Amino acid sequence: MAEPVENVIRVRGVRTQFGTHVVHEDLDLDVRRGEILGVVGGSGTGKSVLLRTIAGLLRPAAGRVEVLGTDMLSADEATRAAVEARWGVMFQDGALFSSLTVRENVEVPMRAIPGLDAATRRALAALKVSMVGLPPVAEDKYPSELSGGMRKRAGLARALALDPEIVFLDEPTAGLDPIGAADFDTLIKGLSTDLGLTVFLVTHDLDTLHAICDRIAVLAERKVLVTGTMDEMLKVDHPWVHAYFHGPRARAALETAGG
Numbered sequence: 001m002a003e004p005v006e007n008v009i010r011v012r013g014v015r016t017q018f019g020t021h022v023v024h025e026d027l028d029l030d031v032r033r034g035e036i037l038g039v040v041g042g043s044g045t046g047k048s049v050l051l052r053t054i055a056g057l058l059r060p061a062a063g064r065v066e067v068l069g070t071d072m073l074s075a076d077e078a079t080r081a082a083v084e085a086r087w088g089v090m091f092q093d094g095a096l097f098s099s100l101t102v103r104e105n106v107e108v109p110m111r112a113i114p115g116l117d118a119a120t121r122r123a124l125a126a127l128k129v130s131m132v133g134l135p136p137v138a139e140d141k142y143p144s145e146l147s148g149g150m151r152k153r154a155g156l157a158r159a160l161a162l163d164p165e166i167v168f169l170d171e172p173t174a175g176l177d178p179i180g181a182a183d184f185d186t187l188i189k190g191l192s193t194d195l196g197l198t199v200f201l202v203t204h205d206l207d208t209l210h211a212i213c214d215r216i217a218v219l220a221e222r223k224v225l226v227t228g229t230m231d232e233m234l235k236v237d238h239p240w241v242h243a244y245f246h247g248p249r250a251r252a253a254l255e256t257a258g259g
């Protein structure tokens, strides 16, 4: 018998708004353990806002956000912090602290763990840096000394600092050249498979969707309009969804993916 699907993220009836501007209304979403979920949608549909809402950086005006079985909006501070330690976030361009080296950046989340001494932190940081494919010399570099692709890898290393079960990635391949982007996709897929990571990935990159995403969630009309596999997306009869998945860029991505 197939194993039951475990939803590590369950969002129900979420409304987010800034002043009178409602970004999401009655939004539902499930993310399954171990999957790579690609979140797409037109500019301004609230992909980043949704990521920040689930990752606890924004409080929705209404609704329920459950992560790893915990109702995050009603949990007490200690419970919330314990769940938050089980995920990592990589923002666009890595969002590293510019005054810290790569090693120091990766060590930042570790500093919250009591009893983790400096030598252990250093060894763990070196491990995370190597896991994302950066050479050891990168550990002592400052973000400004790295290429955009290396900064993203360093940001990913920091997101992996506490051995998370879930990682949230905001447009990880934006700004990378096609080869760098494909390499980054391969890295994410490999980490997801090797570590059993669940990946919540906001992207505009059709190649990424084809190459590594198990399912796709489309944001439109203030909610998650549809979720499903790439094959299912190709059959959706909605103007934006159709234009996105059947446009010239989509065709090129499909050919690259060997479809």
Ligand SMILES: Nc1ncnc2c1ncn2[C@@H]1O[C@H](COP(=O)(O)OP(=O)(O)OP(=O)(O)O)[C@@H](O)[C@H]1O
Residues within 6 Å of the ligand: 018, 023, 041, 042, 043, 044, 045, 046, 047, 048, 049, 050
């Ligand atoms: N802190 C904020 N204060 C006010 N409005 C905000 C704030 N953050 C986001 N918004 C608004 O919420 C809407 C959704 O923004 P968001 O960044 O999530 O879009 P997105 O789908 O990620 O867009 P893009 O693809 O262009 O990155 C936008 O209209 C944006 O202006």
